[in-house]
Amino acid sequence: MRDTPVRAADTGAPAEEALRTLDAHWRAANYLSVGQLYLMENPLLTEPLRPEHIKPRLLGHWGTTPGLNLIHTHLNRVIKARSLDAICIWGPGHGGPAVVANSWLDGSYSETYPDVGRDAAGMARLFRQFSFPGGVPSHVAPEVPGSLHEGGELGYSLSHAYGAAFDNPGLLAACVIGDGEAETGPLAASWHSNKFLDPVHDGAVLPILHLNGYKIANPAVFARLPEDELEAYLRGCGHEPVFVGGNDPMTVHRALGEALDSALDRIALIQHEARTEGLRERPVWPLIVLRTPKGWTGPAEVDGLPVEDTWRAHQVPLPAVRENPEHLRQLEEWMRSYRPGELFGTDGRPRPLVLASVPEGERRLGANPHANGGLLLRDLPVPPLEGFAAEVAVERPGATSHEPTRVLGSLLAQVMTDTADRRDFRIVGADETESNRLEEVYESTGKAWQARTLEVDENLDQHGRVMEILSEHTCQGWLEGYLLTGRHGLFSSYEAFAHIVDSMVNQHVKWLRVTRRLPWRRPVASLNYLLTSHVWRQDHNGFSHQDPGFIDHILNKAPEVVRVYLPPDTNTLLSVTESVLGSRDHVNVVVAGKHACFDWLTLEQAREHCARGAGIWDWAGTEDGTAEPDVVLASAGDVPTQEVLAAVMLLREHLPELAVRVVNVVDLARLLPRQEHPHGMSGAHYDALFTTDKPVIFAYHGYPWLIHRLAYRRTGHSHLHVRGYKEFGATTTPFDMVVRNDLDRYRLVMDVIDRTPGLAVRAAAVRQTMEDTRLRHHSWIREHGNDLPEVLGWKWKPR
């Protein structure tokens, strides 16, 4: 039998004495939270509060805080009583003060930040630094020990919790979902994650839906559902809900303690049965609905208006403490209502009563290594590429062709096989793994699936590690949770639909940007996107499926985190994949086609080319090396590279005296100056590749202006002319897509003629031939429904 994260407790429900210690801990956490919001000095209220003790700017969110403190307090108890290995995802991200307070109480804060000790001086620092310039943010941010989820944007808590639980059979991931967050689409979709949770190999997720009634200025929808509708909804989501609520602390302590015990007993039973007797039906997992007042224990009324249990408790309930003596008085009364003397010694240390239920060592929520996944991360075993490249024996460029992602699928299958026991690699995608031609992975593992199966189904597997759900949000959330707890993964997506997770990846990049600067946060595996079924081959799905802008979005973000690769063929895709799977703390975007693509480079050449990131393809150009070329034809992306090579052949035929250089760019950030990106190249290097004064015709995979945005500081920038996607698309043929966007070989030849000094007159007839061919293309496809024969049959011919 495997580890069971959750053991039935010996103790039954918490005794009254235990409830008293829980309440003390809760009061301490509340006191520390209010202190963080308001105080610069006088943390223990050893003297009456005066205006100068108060921060000049009051920034923070009280509303959600007492509820989070309550949950943390009770999680402490069950973790300690049952020796649980547990983390908690705090969905209401504004609850920074709560999680910081609890981490300070369990000692993990002071271990992480020794200058903030668990004593009076440390408490003073703790209060002052919160939401203070140069201090700590107001959210459950990366700076907070025990957190792997900031929650600032809302919606991702539950998918993060599931991601953490996958392949962590000994882990309990508790997850607090705010009633505001529950309204978001990503959260709503992620309820179905339980159809993908394997009770044998995965840990458990315990959702705690916290209904405190209000958002910033409105009631929350979930808080106003009739109880029967809410219960039906949660049962429909596949959960057995337990309802807890009230506004009398001791009553709620008792009920929440019982609810947690019953939920954890149920989880223990599910796991025990699945792990000893094998899986039968999908289990119905427990869930807790906790209904407590927003801003509970805070001021009931301020300036004559109700505050506690209303949306007015969302931020700082007493907004004018420094200026308004009545507010100051209310604050002092509020803080003293927690009876700090009972909770803290005169030295500021928490009294034993407060700490009675706090677990020890790595069991503490603030110190669990799963929340600092780099501590647990092992290198991913990526097999030698030679075995996969052997199939792609490139005798000479363009002699053969392969479907890049299909060959990649073989490699990923091997990774799946090699991690079969470790179970620390997963592939996620929105029902597109097979469409993206990675299906060889199914020879190693199936698709995770706990719902009903039929005879006709293929590759569904209760223990599978390919994750498919038609929700990019859920895929992204799962993978983030999985990576942040120290494992590896890949997200394969249609290129256009990566935009669905634009805002999620923003938050992940921000997380990584901050954690990279925190020495105690260990590096985690990079978030790797494989964008395929890309803009140039969405000819069959049409305009709605054509969008290369995710690259632009990513390259706006922190340069130390983001990387974009455009491998032009199969071996370069293999090489890039090896590199990104081994990298840490990055967000890597790899754009590669799934359709047959000529093989240009041997594995050795591919590795060298990828290591350089950009280089001259001598074999493709027509320069003789004795002088600078007349023109540079550059490309980034598989389809643009083919068009550039076809253009070179046309130029060889029609303008044989022209010295053409061919440059290929795999690593897009190479185009940036060195000081703008760690991969940026020096000016001298750039000039050596692109010249300083020759025309550069750049065929680019995406929006053409991105290349200008990267290269505008370069000496030769005024000679740079970029072709790319310009939002022209339809259901049409593959070649018509490039023609419509002026990226086709004929247009590139015309560009060379138009931009190379002295060619305009001399090559007028050639230009006309190109123009005529484009016109012929237009009428041909309308008649035959397919591309020109010379395009369909094109092959690279060496010089």
Next chain:
Amino acid sequence: MRDTPVRAADTGAPAEEALRTLDAHWRAANYLSVGQLYLMENPLLTEPLRPEHIKPRLLGHWGTTPGLNLIHTHLNRVIKARSLDAICIWGPGHGGPAVVANSWLDGSYSETYPDVGRDAAGMARLFRQFSFPGGVPSHVAPEVPGSLHEGGELGYSLSHAYGAAFDNPGLLAACVIGDGEAETGPLAASWHSNKFLDPVHDGAVLPILHLNGYKIANPAVFARLPEDELEAYLRGCGHEPVFVGGNDPMTVHRALGEALDSALDRIALIQHEARTEGLRERPVWPLIVLRTPKGWTGPAEVDGLPVEDTWRAHQVPLPAVRENPEHLRQLEEWMRSYRPGELFGTDGRPRPLVLASVPEGERRLGANPHANGGLLLRDLPVPPLEGFAAEVAVERPGATSHEPTRVLGSLLAQVMTDTADRRDFRIVGADETESNRLEEVYESTGKAWQARTLEVDENLDQHGRVMEILSEHTCQGWLEGYLLTGRHGLFSSYEAFAHIVDSMVNQHVKWLRVTRRLPWRRPVASLNYLLTSHVWRQDHNGFSHQDPGFIDHILNKAPEVVRVYLPPDTNTLLSVTESVLGSRDHVNVVVAGKHACFDWLTLEQAREHCARGAGIWDWAGTEDGTAEPDVVLASAGDVPTQEVLAAVMLLREHLPELAVRVVNVVDLARLLPRQEHPHGMSGAHYDALFTTDKPVIFAYHGYPWLIHRLAYRRTGHSHLHVRGYKEFGATTTPFDMVVRNDLDRYRLVMDVIDRTPGLAVRAAAVRQTMEDTRLRHHSWIREHGNDLPEVLGWKWKPR
């Protein structure tokens, strides 16, 4: 009593004879769908099928098509029987062949495209053009009459349907939701839209959840839920579900007919009661769950593998008809199974049996004007700005300050009042209308809310027209549906969280790009974003709330559609708002602060400045007009403009001999060349503003490289130096945000010194003073928790 869209039918359930006509219509639609997928010639199968009748590339999706044809057929019946004013949102966007076939059958296709007549020649064209180069897309695209929803990306059908129903009391918006789409976050969130639907002033939405079991390569989660879970989920979503399913056509016809009748009777009753007796409890609206085989009536088996009722039916079930005689035979058998001779005359016209249940005129789903909303659109009454600007009496620049969005709130309140009877204007937002300081609108209308209310609630209103739900996806979907049916609206959002709808706005821009080129599609009101609580004033919420990249995302899209405005003060915001509310077929992004902002321009000046989009602020600069300035200080955005003006004052003090020009840009696309964007300015105009060779220090609201991407073709580009947001942020002070990102006044002065020839030595001491002040800022805020007094107290002083 108001119009009731849905009347109880006189006829009861459809008689057997009626079922026979429905089945004939369904078979005709299926036949026409298969024909579109496969045939180039021989549409009526007047001769045996030969390979040359088949398209060379088979592109399209059969799987969802028979189900959509079934639903369309049955909607025809109830529309006709009950004289309904109805539209249908077709969520499974790949079902293009179905909706095109039905539109051809009801005659609306031929009315829209006279070259595709409802006869044999027209049928031949209909088939050939589908998914053919130069023809029509494979989706329910803008080209399809009766559609207002492409569905290519999945997830937005239900929110579009609600958007269409709001303030359309006489309308029924049927909405087909695929079981794949149901897994997406946006769809999952949008179920709660029924808590916002007013049975008095709004129409009805009838969701039809179509479970055909499979996605591209997987079973659909919803199709594999146990029936009791599915029912619980839908009841939890506030619906009364009616289940229909089967694979015997006549049985399903009967059951679906009855289900539709019962659902429509229920809707009629709800509306009747609400409209005669007033609202009581939130009604429980009906919903139909339709379970039919994927690819129903298609080939059961192909090449020995099951196809019908499996995921293999997703695209073209017979993939090799041109090459494989057995596939060709199967196709012919399949098409003849619909008995085309019974359905179409030898002239290709549908026989009366087929058309017996098809409604007439504008009642046809292919011809309902609500699906071509520009036909119904009326100009929005925007009150004269003078009344609002009066409050902002600007005697001289910078003498007073206002909160721009608060003043805008007064304007919007008046618009709400002036449309109280017309009810064709709504504001949507994710619980931020008040936080964004637009709350004066609540004096005119409340927040739509049908759920439970408590005494403490404010501004909730069963008939309100401000829409708040914590789901940007739902907000966006509602507004798109509202606009596309011919109404007006505004989406106010925290700037960072606009990225949540990146992919949705992509699809909307694509939709508009296409409809602008279709003369029969009438222009609709623009989609207007007010992005406030922007990057520079998220100092209290911290790093997770700081992102100005939505602008970059929007400016990548079709230039004839997208516009971005950065009004620097209150009057320019009023002027820009007037302009965007009157515009058509655009996506307008307006970025404006909510915090107190100095008033720089009178209304008249603001209008002139906004009309120009960019201009020199003579009153702010120090040039004397006799020669070119030494340096240009440019800005776009409210905070950058203040920093530029503060920098000018510092330069006046420290370097009084320097001739400084101040340029302000409101309309960002003005920086683009004319040929790249309709608002782009000519080279001569640009040079007149920015000079061709003087240093330009540009303080920009967002990512600085965006300005380079817009201006890289300009003559003076190599002298352009841009400051903006570089992903540095935290919970800190407002001024610290600009300092961290090098956008502050002191850095701008240093930039002027560094970039202006001859200043480096002469102004070294000034530069040092600036540097010192920045250092002083750093230590000051860490000690005092607030900005430098000279920054907090700064005011513009004229020369």
